[in-house]
Amino acid sequence: MNTDCCPELKLFEGFYDAIESDRLYQRLFEEQDWPDNHYSVAGRQLTLPRLQTWHADTGIVYSYSDNLLQTRDWSPLLSSIKTQIESYLNYRFNSVLVNLYRSGEDYVGWHSDNEPELGEQPYIASLTLGAARRFALRHKKTSEINDLVLANGDLLVMEPNFQHHWQHSVPLDNSVTGGRINLTFRNVIPAKNNIQRNKRRQD
Template sequence: MLIPDCPELELIDGFYDSIESARLYQRLLHEQNWPDNRYIVAGRQFILPRLQTWHADPGIRYSYSNNLLETRPWTPLLSGIRTQVESCLNFPFNSVLVNLYRTGEDYVGWHSDNEQELGNQPFIASLTLGSERHLHFRHKKSSDLGQLLLPNGSLLVMKPNFQHDWLHSIPIDPDITEGRINLTFRKVIPAGKEPVD
């Protein structure tokens, strides 16, 4: 399904059915060994409003959020999901950022996933497991606004121009009491391999 307000997004609803989505959510919730969300940056404590883990192929380095995250290997569970996402989209990913929004109080503020390590054509696939949350997006120049509900088991494809032209966020939703786990599959370009514009 293309999103009328934003041609750079495509939502694949029901990528996993509700039973498989619930099973994957429960396994990730209990098996991910979630780290503390308090970090020290430049001597000051910083509390991330969600829990995160970062997994990548050997040799992949990423300076996401000032190196807050250690790089972990792929787990068999994450590898299996990756294989299914890759074969659906016919695109090779080499890393995944896993976010746990514990309740509707957890959120992510306005940002683009345009770190240099993602190269100039960042293609990202975002899997939602658990509670539905709204993705908000805002055009960087026109300030056009849109929003999209991300259902349990859906896969959101973010094409490269989405990161170039739009900011996105998951705002607080106080009505939501259950968690959401979001897997964003990415392709980090190894250092020195950055294609020239």
């Protein structure tokens, strides 16, 4: 898949092969205690268009949307995926956001992963398991649109400047019937963590 638009994106297709990716998808799908995706902001009832869990090292807190994301421990499975990605990239992560797109009707809207907790230079590794989905990119200044397809087992690395220049989304796609789990491994900076309350995107 073509990442020519964005030198700050590195795509490792088939980081896990199809058999291993299917196995990981199934195990995560079953073992994750997926929370309710309804939450309220300023008294308004909202629905997150996907399911989500957040896991982090002790002391790392990432708060938004009335505690929609409770910090959970690392399961042995999540830890082992983290370790494999860390050794491959030679980079350490202290947290992961796990998104379950139950079908093509689940999505994530336009945003950058540029929350203050991630610091000025966020380095994020994103693993796709399950159904292939379009990963759309929109340049912040020119509004140029590009896209990639992220397929089962693909690992996408978003190097720091990517978040400065581009927004991304996984658009709704009614032609997709299968589920997809995406794990974005991140490094939250503890010092800033409790000072800045984070107002993250809600869709």
